[in-house]
Amino acid sequence: MTRRPRPRKERGRSRVGERFEAEVGPVAHGGHCIVRLPEPESRVVFTRHCLPGERVVVEITEGTDGDRFWRGDAVSVLEPSPDRVPAPCPVSGPGLCGGCDFQHVAVSAQRGLKAAVVAEQLRRLAGLDVDVTVEAVPGDVEGLHWRTRMQWAHTPDGRRGLRAHRSRRVVPVDDCLIAAPDAREPVTDVTVTEQVLDHSFTVSGDGFWQVHPGAATTLVSTVLDVLAPQPGExxxxxxxxxxxxAAFLGDAVGDGTRVVAIEADRAASGHSKGNLAHHRGAVVECGPVEKVLASAYDEPFDLVVLDPPREGAKRAVVEQVVDRAPRAVAYVACDPAALARDVAIFAEHGYRLETLRAFDLFPMTHHVECVALLTRN
Incomplete structure (x- = not known):
């Protein structure tokens, strides 16, 4: 018997294109602010290209009568914030390139918005009141010219460009202002060498590596500082x-001391073996973290580093980490909501958030990188 697909529930008439005058509320996670429309609409509109406290005209870009919330763009600013600046990029704004969220915001104020988001996520999801400061990182020029890798799209007539926000439409871009002068596109079947302090790392041309030139050194230095590794750990x-x-922690704990590096990506794991070959105690394991930990390395570890993808570590991995009883965990997070959720799970098992540092590794966008230190109560 063939099961018929369930019919999609009608959500009512589209409100796309309608405009409303409104006051902008607080910043929200995702590069937009909250606008609450009064009666009769009574909707929250997640609105881009605005700032808290401004009075704007919002144009609805997604939403129907049946949706709980709508999305929109501030297409006109009636009362601007003192933190508003002219966008340096000519293709930044409503309906244009979706690569940047905050080109209309002074760089220092961008960091304040990101700090507010991190603090709000920790308060809402982990029940913690944390003072957050987003720190500048060397390697950009007032928030521009930092992105060392660029993935370009192309228009039907072959022009180079980037996609509009939440769209497949390509906006032609002649000069991306956040791209570094020597930015390169990901290339398969080649390797590149990245230098961090006194170590060099082999990386696939299309593999993951931090795109801000100051990121790797900043994160390594911060992880070493918060963990304070001791010889033999x-x-x-x-x-x-x-x-x-693993390379720098291996140096700190001493050659021959056990350092286990687990990575699911086969190419990255292969490069890890070469990058850690100098350390006699290094073990490199290829496989999904939750599956590897469920069947191997069930032994005490003193220190753990977590650097998960955007969705975070999640409960299965967190509980396997605390089962190893580390004295300290350094959690490197690119998503504050996932970090806050996992911090709450750690708290269930007796680990508290002791230190949090946040870094502006992605200026002009809403993204922010955090390093959290979790220790046993």
Whole structure:
């Protein structure tokens, strides 16, 4: 018997294109602010290209009568914020390139918005009141010219460009202002060498590597600082990539001390073996972290580094980490909501958030990188 697909529930007439005058509320996670439309609409509109406290005209870009919330763009600013600046990029704005969220915001104020988002996520999801400061990182020029890798799209007539927000439509871009002068496109079947302090790392041309030139050094230095590794301590590096953190932690705990690096990506794991070959105690394991930990390395570790993808580590991995009873965990997070959720899970098992640092590794966008130190109560 063939099962028929369930018919999609009608949500009512589209409100796309309608405009409303409104006051902008607080910043929200995702590069937009919250606008609450009064009666009779009574909707929350997640609105881009605006700032808290401004009075704007919002044009609805997604939404129907039946939706709980709508999305929109501030197409006219009636009362601007003192933090508003002219966007340096000519293709930044409503309906244009979706690569940047905050080109209309002074760089220092961008960091304030990101700090507010991190603090709100920790308060809402982990029940913690944390003072957050987003720190500048060397390697950009007032938030521009930092992105060392660029993935371009192309228009039907072959022009180079980037996609509009939440769209497949390509906006032609002659000069992306956040791209570094020597930015390169990901290339398969080649390797590149990245230098961090006194270590060099082999990386696939299309593999993961931080795109801000100051990112790797900043994150390594911060992880070493918060963990304060001691000679002889055993290290577990999860979502280890090409072995960035494992290499430096291996130096700190001493040659021959056990350092286990687990990474699911086969190419990255292969490079990790070469990058960690100098350390006699290094073990590199290829496989999904939750599956590897469920069947191997069931032993005490003193230190753990977590550097998961955007969705975070999640409960299965967090509970396997605390089962190894580390004295300290350094959690490197690119998504504050996933971080806050996982911090709450750690708290269930007796680990508290002791230190949090946040870094502006993605200026002009809403993205922010955090390093959290979790220790046993």
């Amino acid at each position: 055993k290290v577990l590096d999860l979502y280890a990539g090409v072995g960035l953190f």
